[in-house]
Amino acid sequence: MMSTKGVRYEMSLNLGTNFLALVLNILLGLVVVPFYISKIGVDGYGIVALATSFSAYLSIVTIAIDAAVGRNFTLAMRKDDHMASNAIYSSSIIAAILLILALLPFIAWFLYDIKDIISYRSYPAGEMRWVFVAIITSFILTFIRGLFLVPAFASNKIYIQRFIAILEIVVRTALIFLLLNASAKLSLIGIAFFISSLVSFVAALIWIGRKFPFLKLRMHYFDQSIVRYIGSMSFWLVINQIGTLLFINIDIILLNHYYGATATGEFSTVAQWHTLLRSFAGVFVAIFTPVVYKYYADKDFSNLLKFSKYTVVAMGLVLAIPIGIIVAYSDVILKLWVGERFTHFYPLMVLLTGHLIFNLSVLPILSINSVYNKVKVPGLTSFFCGILNLVLGILVIKTFNWGIYSVAVVSAVLLTVKNLIFSPTYAAKILEQSPWFYYPSILRGCGLFIWVLLLSWLGRHLLLPGSWTGLILSAAVIGLCSIPFAWFVSLNKDQRLLIGKLIRRRI
Template identity: 75%
Template sequence: MSTKGVSYEMSLNLATNFLALILNIVLGLVVVPFYISRIGVDGYGVIALATSFSSYLSIITIAIDAAVGRNFTLAIRGNDENTANAIYSSSVIAASLLILALTPLLAWFLWDIDKMVSYTGQSTGAMRWVFAAIISSYVLTFLRGLFLVPAFAANKIYIQRIIAIMEIVVRTVLVFVLLNISGDLGWIGIAFLAASVVTFTAALYWIKRQFPFLRLKAASFNKEIVGYMASMSLWLVLNQIGTLLFINIDIILLNHYYGPTMTGEFSTVAQWHTLLRSFAGVFVAIFTPVVYKFYADKDFSNLLKFSKYSVVVMGLVLAIPIGIVVAYSDVILKLWVGSHFVKFYPLMILLTGHLIFNLAVLPILSINSVYNKVKIPGLTSFVCGVFNLVIGIAVIKLFDWGIYSVAIVSAVLLTLKNLVFTPTYAAKTLGQPAWLYYPSIMRGTALFIWVLILSWGARHLVVPGSWFSLFMWAIVIGICSIPFAWFVTLQQEHRSLVLKLIRKYI
């Protein structure tokens, strides 16, 4: 593939990722208040809980996608169509069998849902349907991801994003239409499931058109391939369990110990944590295929440079939005969901402030996967996640911290893990000194602190009273941060690269 082609595809990848991000942000800002107005805080807590439970199914799907993506990419870049076909068929068939094996467990959960979930104002039948529909939606999304692995291998991430955008739009339109007909919680389940069916069909159509040599055949099923990918997936599963015990356990514990109202309040505030993670995901989705490409081409020198560069870029692009959200958390909550939620601004700071560290290291996680060094990270993530669960329960029982209980524990433990283990292990995998990534991490942190200082000064001049005013102040703070970002965050080689890109496109 030509350099021009690679540049074109990366531009499309970035553009569609940003479009998906903007839609997530805009629709997230609009849909959450709409949910609350139509089904109440308790009802929104149920939806957040259902998606949280469903995300635990993703511990398997993400792990399988990562293992399949790595091996399929190596096969495609080696022009080995037979192996690619074997990986493709084996992964889809094995995943389908796994889903069938898990079906009795999911059926048992749905049957006894009234014993496992705290809820008010909803019938047990409605709860079963909502959870069943949203879980089914996640299963279809998982299978869609496997069918779209060739898009990842060909660095056509924009195809995945276009289909994801389609899902967001279809689901949101259906939610607004159906909930305006009736405030029944069950309509939301229909919206989730219908959107997944539409996009699953679209994915199958694209694969058939773009990769005609791929055929899903039982005869291509290879136990050895499944065994190899399963051994890699096992440790990735443990890694994902640990990650979800950090990110999603809060809602489940709050629902169990404090009930649906506090769950809904927490979920509302946590939406900004989710949006910032989505923002970071835009760049991770761009960086990961490049890391795989350098590895497949055995270009280890550029892989090392690119991994350091990606951490700097993450810090650069995250510092301003995270700083604005932290500095204006009370203003955002008041403008977004009303004065009732302003009292939760410390929770918003707690949920988002630590992300400047924990999201900056995301690009280097792909190093563990591409080198197949996933056992130690998997075990570490799992153990830390279990600690988070155990300590979270202990804090709830021993201290009267209410809605802040598990958020405090998660923020502390996740930051320790990603500041101590994650960068040092990746550096070790690359055969580099343990402190390799710390200068890159600190550059982004310095810019974050600078944004907080600017925001503190701006708030002493005026506190925004509208979205427009807040947006304008965010632009002013962003512009005033550019000199700091240019001379402090970026190194000379980074500035040279930026100038080269500017000259190229002007």
């Protein structure tokens, strides 16, 4: 059984590398978007965002497979069962390759008819088609890389996954700047995506070969029963992912269809902050989830229960300050970041980010569904809510003259209802706890969020920042003034004692 000290050490290492990846994502993301707009225009950036969104729809299968394989491979690894580990490893990778081959006709049809499916301007269909080909190929390489790196997840070495992801981010960004500065062609962006994914894929193969020499990708390890078992679990996870993506990624597809490429580019630009906050939350989900799996594998249900509750508190507290500041200073951020022409979209930015204090706080407990293999009900709930989001989105677009705000309103309301009512109560039911088990933890983060908004309102009245330096200083002051509230109001006595103990051990 893994010691508490070992868990803390690995969590610290994972947290550090996750934050490094996050900082790079934020910094490079904030720089790359204005660079895109300056080189290829808002329409061009809208096409890139649409291509990455299409890849996200393909991920409905891949994310589900990763989750199912990760769970079963972790249980096998914890038992030191090399035979079962090799069977799961080879079976999952071979099955994934066969699945990709099966999807190729659909992808080929989409690419062939792309000019009739996608609304675009200013760029030839061939150039746009190449962008989609390259980004989809990049996504496929990333998916297969994730399966090769399942041992890193199972051994709680998330930092390896992050180092390889950082390599991909750095190579892609460097290539984008070099290639677009040489020639502002949309197709060059696709080349940057493809090469960076290929480099990171090779790096993953080298690491796995050196650190897990007993793992071999062999046809004779292929086991149909393993594929069927993983497939049965993956099916409901796929249904869940379809619903999730109908919440997150359907927006720009509807906007592209009803309002065109320019509206898609404008929405995608503002939505970048929504994406960054999700990435920020993903840092913590990535380090929390393997620990939940380990507690479950070790049958340490007492610590699993406590840990799952603490993760919700931690997520809410670390999100409250950045979300509160982004909401309060949305107009200032847009003006400094992409210029005056985007400032009037600040209500959209508030709409896209404000509800995340609720919807991201519950992310850590979603792993409870997977680890207990209780994925059918969440899958159906997410799927039907996603379909409802699509239907209501179309109705609102056709009924009201809300423009690019239409889909954002519907998504925010439905996602919040789902994650505030269903997600915490279902996880509590799995753990045989009261339906209200997680709500005090959720409310702690919401209380800090309100406090940050009040401080920001006061700060804006005293001094409205006119530069990045001023905005950063204002954010730092608000953050520092929020720490006492978080410590004395948001955290309870047991949580303060736990954090104090961890700090003393570090010192």
